[in-house]
Amino acid sequence: MDNKTNHTRHFIQALPKNIFSGFVVSLIALPLGLGLALASEAPPISGVIAAIAGGVVVSILGGSNVTIAGPGNGLVIVLLGAITTLGAGDVYQGYLYTLAAIIISGLLLLLLGFLKMGRLADFFPASAIQGMLAAIGIGILAKQFHVMIGKNNTRGSIVDLLIQIPNGLLDLARNPDPEILFAAGIGIMSLLVMIFYAKIRNAYFQLVPAPMWILILTIVLSYVYTFANTPYPLGDQFLIALPDNIISSWRGPDFSAWNQKEFFLAVIAITLIASIESLLSIKAIDKLDPVGRRSNVNKDLKALGLATVVSGMLGGLNVVTVIARSSVNVNNGATNRSSNFFHALFLILFILLFQSQLKRIPLAALAAILVYTGYKLATPQTFKRIAQVGWEQLVIFMATLLTTLFTNLITGIGFGILVTFILHVFLNRNLGLFLNHLRKPNILLYQETDVGNYYVSVKHFCSFLNFYKLKNKLDVIPENEDVVLDFSMCQFVDHTVLEGLGHYMGTFQKKGGNVEIIGLDILETGSLHPFAIRKTLPLSSLKPIERYFTKRQEGLKAASEGFGWTYIPERSFKKDYLNFVFFHTREIRYTYNQLVSEDKECRVLDMEFSEGEFIAKEVVKTSAMHMELDAPLPSFTLDREGLLQWLYGVAGFHDIDIPKHPDFNRRFYLLGDNPDAIREVFTDELVLFLESHPYYHIESNGKAILVLKKERLLGVQEIKSMIYFGLQLKRILHPKTVRIS
């Protein structure tokens, strides 16, 4: 009970903030709602209905925290296609048919939620989704550009519309019609407002979002004409059309087209795009959430589905989670779902109070807002960013983009997936890798019993095809834990996975945990290791490694700077100094990722060595610390019982007990050739120190100390604690070495 009242108090305390952010969001949602509906050739009010239905239903039933639901820009192209094809020329009839499709897609979303299909968006390659979004942006831009310059009736496919843009501008100059010129003037001025809004640094000006400024300015302009008693130069066909009475003008959805192929396709396309857009937005907004909460995507899907059904019944468009409005919501201090609710409430107020004013909004002004939104989805920077990842990502991106532009969204994304897969097969020159291992559970997760961190090993390959399996495992790890993610048994990791893992790293870091990826910072494909040959990374990572660091290498670099050490990532074949008993039966191939102390006495390095000669050789990568000593020390090896099973039958080595430390003798194996000298080294201080840090295998060859932890590469955190351990060990050993010499 106490908890509940506490909860209520928090909620009430946070209310003013949420009301405010809800208000700011509604200022964007109004123009966007009207605009997105117009862009889909639906009555403008239908976009606002979707925002209201989304705000009310999703805020009450949803599973996310700071998202905003409403009409989405991703759906414009799909809805436009549905309305024009289903209506066969009659746009209004097409709209009624589409409402029916929207309602059914809402039911499907609801079903997806119940089937826990929140994973759906994970099956799409990242670059293909980017390509699809860019195509949507270009589609919106192509159509709305003509409306913006007053040419309301330009028709055709996206590509036709794009080609007609220069023509439209020329026509404007050639046949000056005062009405069209006025509309074009408003449109271009509005576009300039959108572009330069961000550049104006005035707190009061920035209080109102750019789209709302456009509405206010254009409405004020129309009133100026009224006061001056001059007729407003724009006729009704250039202004927004709103019903005088929303309730009496209501027309319900028309289900009579249910048995048509086009209707079926529309339902599928709407559902697919609505779910992808929502799921991606929810994930993206979770990263912005100041408290770092995790959204329940399945619950949210159900709420969105229900909201879509309600919206469709009332004559509104699809309800999806929208990223731009949601991030405005977060930026204005929203803390919970109530802001979504208030955004809906303010929209209702606007519609009721400012009905006659809204009718004064020119279409060109709304089109300008949309042109800008569309451009934002496909800026030159988008292309540049994709190209930076690698040429193969650009191929995927362009293939999806062009296919979508020339055909439709579903074909586009389908082709994008196909191209991605073919590229992966081509890059690996191995189809079997994917076919044989696709269905195998390739992820192992367990908690390491000694240190308690989570260990995840990935086998075979990890790409968009099976990333969901890895996600399933990562999702069940509390985000404040340390995770070591090992790809060393994996032959191929793709861009979608690495990008997704980047998100996980961010989330874990935010909540006090840590995800470390190991086994990726492998060198070129020149290695003899059977795994290494075929291990392909996104192409950029295959270049010389000092230019393209993995996260781990960046971490190592930062760690070495923290200690004032130097970091040398390059491979080194110098290994004579690693003359330890441990390596008598193992052959070091090379070392890399070295961290060297200022006096060059201590170094931490990754190394690759092979074990065994006549049996099937095993190649192992491990991290170790090497410290040169100022004075000689007897040779010994110290291994905690059960730690590494690195025990030697080396001639002349005895099992040594330290007197008065039965616990130590039971837990550690100490071997060496000179028991007396060794007993002298193992003072009480050293024994206690070792007992409290039992994770390391320590070896002395007389001149230097080698410290090892596990038979695998260590994460950056583990390396840091190893350095700390090593330095302390050296400090404890030092006075003793002086005495022995």
Add this chain to the structure above:
Amino acid sequence: MTTLPHPFKKVLFGFAFSPSLQLNLHEVTRLAHYFNAELVLLHVGEKTDEKKHSLKSHLEQIEFKEVPISIHWELGKPEAVILEACTRFQIDLLVLGALQHENIYQYYVGTLARKLTRKVNCSVLLLIKPSTERVPCQHIVVNGLDAPETPVAIMDAFYAAYALGAKQITIVEEIQPREIHVAVEDDKSLEQATLMKKKLKMREDQRVRKILDDLPEEFTSGVRIKMQSIFGRSGYSIGHYAEVVRADLLVMNAPENSSLLDRIFPHDIEYILSDLPTDLLIIRK
């Protein structure tokens, strides 16, 4: 003093004249020696002078000459002959050489070794990397599934560790995701699932500890015992685990039954057979 269990008294090795025969013979006689077992060598195929001669020269090179060996030559379909021989000779352990990575075709058709694994009525040892020199068996991984056969599998694993001188045994408790009952969807369900996992882990540890209590002390005293619970698809995850910790031998319960349906929807041991990580000992009572 009670006598120690001695599970593998009679070992059968079905051999073919392949390039790896010499290695396999080394390995299998070594095993028979450590298990203190009688070795039955069976060849399905015609007995020619050439083959006899070749086998003889191979046998001359083996390390442990004192192992009692009987050689049998029989005609027929290899699968049926070996199955029948296992019953007739009252074999405890069938040793087979296996290819490490099956390709998809073989997987559905099934190689001889894998077919036998599924049908035979004794325990089966699949060798993936026979060697002339002894590669000491250091680390044995055994499943600790909640199944009636598990105590036997664990007992045999400890016996093998005892006989082969392994230093560590890890008992892997594979906990099925469905046992957690909570689907992780948000922070709250994650917390519940984490708690549930802890409980399950404790329950499993306790169950395994009970099995360990019943083992003869001779088996348990010389070896380090570790318990590791992993949450994942039963059968496959343990193979992956054995690969990660680079175990030398994996000991598992025999699958209960294996129909074509199982092969199309693989589960448990089928996964490991399709992707053998280490030498694999399948225990069937």
